Amino acid sequence: MTVGGTAVTLTTIVVVGVILFATFFASRLAQRAMTRALGLRGVSDAGTIGISTRLTHYVIVLLGLGIALQTLGLNLGALFTAGAFFAVAIGFAMQNVAQNFVAGILLLTERAIKPGDILEVEKRVVRVTRMGLRTTIARSRDEEDLIIPNATLVQNTVTNFTLRDPIFRLHAKVGVSYDSDLAQVRQVLHDTAVSLSGRLADRDPLVLLTDFGDSSVNYEVLIWSEDPWRARNTTSELNEAIWWAFKKAGIVIAYPQMDLHVIRSPDVGETSDER
Numbered sequence: 001m002t003v004g005g006t007a008v009t010l011t012t013i014v015v016v017g018v019i020l021f022a023t024f025f026a027s028r029l030a031q032r033a034m035t036r037a038l039g040l041r042g043v044s045d046a047g048t049i050g051i052s053t054r055l056t057h058y059v060i061v062l063l064g065l066g067i068a069l070q071t072l073g074l075n076l077g078a079l080f081t082a083g084a085f086f087a088v089a090i091g092f093a094m095q096n097v098a099q100n101f102v103a104g105i106l107l108l109t110e111r112a113i114k115p116g117d118i119l120e121v122e123k124r125v126v127r128v129t130r131m132g133l134r135t136t137i138a139r140s141r142d143e144e145d146l147i148i149p150n151a152t153l154v155q156n157t158v159t160n161f162t163l164r165d166p167i168f169r170l171h172a173k174v175g176v177s178y179d180s181d182l183a184q185v186r187q188v189l190h191d192t193a194v195s196l197s198g199r200l201a202d203r204d205p206l207v208l209l210t211d212f213g214d215s216s217v218n219y220e221v222l223i224w225s226e227d228p229w230r231a232r233n234t235t236s237e238l239n240e241a242i243w244w245a246f247k248k249a250g251i252v253i254a255y256p257q258m259d260l261h262v263i264r265s266p267d268v269g270e271t272s273d274e275r
Contacts, residue, residue: 016068023064027057041111043131050110052133096151097134103150104133113153113160118228120159127229142234153174161228167200170223170231172238175216177252182209185219185251192245193223207256209255216254 030054038049107113108131117128119138126138126146136148159166176185186207191207205226210218220240225234247252 006229011072013215016071019064019068019071023061023068026064027060030060031057038108041108042114043108044115055133096149100134100150103154104131104135106131106154107131107136107150112163113158117163118161118166118199120161122150125161125228125231130195132154141229161185166226166228167203167224167232168226170225170230170235170238172221172235172240172242173210173218174221174242174246175213175248175254177254178217180217180251182217184249185217188245188249188251189219189221189242191239192241193221196223196234196238196241198227198230200226213254215256235241 034053034056038052043049106109106180111127112135113119113131115128115131119126121129121138123148124140125190126140126148128136128138129145130135130137132150135151136150136153138146138148140146152236174189176182186209189207190205193207200223208222210220212218221238223238225231227234230260238251243253
């Protein structure tokens, strides 16, 4: 018989069968390779692996099916032209889904963000629990599960506290009175930071005089930590330690003050003796 001007013989059918068989065989090998590659990159989520392998399967099968149909003499160009209009319509309707899908592939490929990483996303510190092709699941410090579109992680600036290592720096600010002995203040701040249990012991703390304010001399204490998830707790412990150290040393923590001078004007008809 003839299909699209091409003679279909027994040999053609055999060739098409071989193409289809090779297609499914290649798909199986590709899925195994995809599973192994994801495992080497630390991806253990069954859902992510399943979606990735199925997509690989669909792509290879579509390519093989196209070659088989072309071998039979079907004009795929006409089919593609007719389906292009539907593809454009679906593309506009699923723009956000496609955007998040592509972002998910980039995240899985680059591995800049992994399950277990601690991130700061839109001013919230979260821990990544699971990564999918469309969304990433993270848990906040308030024990909330956040569903984050992957496009948000790709298009915005995201702080990854554990990208290379979990080491980061904490800041504590305090202002002291202008009557204070600045040498004593610096020594107390340094000793307090050194004695803090939550800091990284092999990195010395840093004490900086940042500026001279309207009511105080302002200092900043910087320490290193290796537990980003407890950053708020460690900062609280440092602030409380500074408070008690200043109390013990007699150093006054400054606060805004205003002197008000009242000048009494004399009443009408009041003599100087009466005033």
